[in-house]
Amino acid sequence: MTKTAVILFNLGGPDSLEAVEPFLFNLFNDPAIIGAPSLIRRLLARFISRKRGPVAREIYAQLGGKSPLVEETAKQAKALESALGDDYRVFMAMRYWHPFAAEALAEAQAWGADRVVLLPLYPQFSTTTTRSSWRQWRQLASGWAVPTETVCCYPDEPGLVSAIAQLVRDGCDQARASGRPRVLFSAHGLPQSVVDKGDPYPKHVEQTARAVVTQLGIADLDWGICYQSRVGPMKWIGPSTEQELERASEDGVPVVVVPIAFVSEHSETLVELDIEYRHRAETLGIPAYVRVPAVGHHQDFIAGLANLVRDPGSRRGRGCAGAGGRCPFQVELGEDR
Numbered sequence: 341m342t343k344t345a346v347i348l349f350n351l352g353g354p355d356s357l358e359a360v361e362p363f364l365f366n367l368f369n370d371p372a373i374i375g376a377p378s379l380i381r382r383l384l385a386r387f388i389s390r391k392r393g394p395v396a397r398e399i400y401a402q403l404g405g406k407s408p409l410v411e412e413t414a415k416q417a418k419a420l421e422s423a424l425g426d427d428y429r430v431f432m433a434m435r436y437w438h439p440f441a442a443e444a445l446a447e448a449q450a451w452g453a454d455r456v457v458l459l460p461l462y463p464q465f466s467t468t469t470t471r472s473s474w475r476q477w478r479q480l481a482s483g484w485a486v487p488t489e490t491v492c493c494y495p496d497e498p499g500l501v502s503a504i505a506q507l508v509r510d511g512c513d514q515a516r517a518s519g520r521p522r523v524l525f526s527a528h529g530l531p532q533s534v535v536d537k538g539d540p541y542p543k544h545v546e547q548t549a550r551a552v553v554t555q556l557g558i559a560d561l562d563w564g565i566c567y568q569s570r571v572g573p574m575k576w577i578g579p580s581t582e583q584e585l586e587r588a589s590e591d592g593v594p595v596v597v598v599p600i601a602f603v604s605e606h607s608e609t610l611v612e613l614d615i616e617y618r619h620r621a622e623t624l625g626i627p628a629y630v631r632v633p634a635v636g637h638h639q640d641f642i643a644g645l646a647n648l649v650r651d652p653g654s655r656r657g658r659g660c661a662g663a664g665g666r667c668p669f670q671v672e673l674g675e676d677r
């Protein structure tokens with residue numbers, strides 16, 4: 341029997357209010373987030389995490405003092421393990437807080453894995469998320485001679501699309517009592533400079549949204565894509581979720597807000613979408629504000645992840661096709677097949 345360790349990459353979140361600042365330090369000290377030389381980056385990360393600390397602590401205080409992201413990811417890991425069977429074990433590797441990738445590596449080695457699949461919980465590829473986790477894993481696991489395969493992205497993986505479409509359909513049914521709804525697919529934003537350097541993330545977000553709209557098959561569906569969670573003074577990709585709420589208010593339509601790049605509940609769904617934007621929508625007099633849940637451990641989503649793990653080399657649901665249909669980021673990693 342081949343023992344396959346599935347390494348689930350995610351961002352992680354603080355597990356106490358004291359952990360907020362060190363978590364933010366780790367995030368801003370990542371070369372994928374701030375591309376300055378190491379000493380300058382450390383100083384900047386120290387400065388920004390101290391400055392952002394109070395605002396971020398306030399956000400996590402509203403969630404009982406910690407992020408639910410790890411617990412939610414653990415539920416996904418358990419569901420995926422059940423879907424895959426006894427030859428597989430799933431280990432969580434968070435980028436900026438516990439359980440870190442080093443912990444996942446130690447556990448996978450102790451289990452005696454003889455094959456590894458790296459699976460990001462980011463359906464859409466970004467250099468700031470998936471590539472950052474890949475690079476860290478490669479550094480940590482460089483001395484471990486075990487065959488390792490990567491899933492780079494799955495923006496229109498059928499199980500993901502089916503799960504989101506079912507949840508959106510329910511959301512539209514609720515909102516229809518207040519008029520013809522507009523579906524707003526809301527994704528985490530990205531600085532424009534990152535996209536200008538070739539990051540495919542917004543293209544992948546569009547791929548997910550289009551696939552969901554096609555699957556819904558609702559005639560004349562009113563829908564759009566927007567970006568939330570901006571931090572700092574840089575120019576970010578748009579339109580922002582706030583701008584789209586203003587437009588919905590002008591048009592007098594109810595909104596169905598769909599987290600499209602987050603696969604589990606955390607601060608940006610539970611605070612930003614459920615409290616801040618809901619309040620903004622009420623202030624703007626939007627007829628109804630329905631927030632669709634993240635896919636979490638929806639069985640179709642988990643079945644889709646299981647298919648990706650069983651056959652990481654398949655092109656199923658893949659968003660990136662460079663020269664010859666190959667993923668340029670996996671080519672860079674020396675892993676395109």
Ligand SMILES: C=CC1=C(C)c2cc3[nH]c(cc4nc(cc5[nH]c(cc1n2)c(C)c5CCC(=O)O)C(CCC(=O)O)=C4C)c(C)c3C=C
Nearest residue numbers: 351352353396407409466468469528530531571606607608
């Ligand atoms: C320049 C800063 C940031 C970039 C670029 C960025 C990209 C990015 N992030 C996610 C997913 C998540 N981000 C989360 C929190 C978070 N992100 C940033 C900054 C950038 N993210 C900060 C400062 C924070 C902390 C919270 C805050 O201060 O507002 C989280 C949530 C963590 C949790 O609550 O558990 C997720 C998830 C993606 C998908 C992405 C690029 C595509």
Ligand SMILES: [Fe+2]
Nearest residue numbers: 351528529569
């Ligand atoms: Fe983020």
Ligand SMILES: [Fe+2]
Nearest residue numbers: 492493660667
């Ligand atoms: Fe790719």
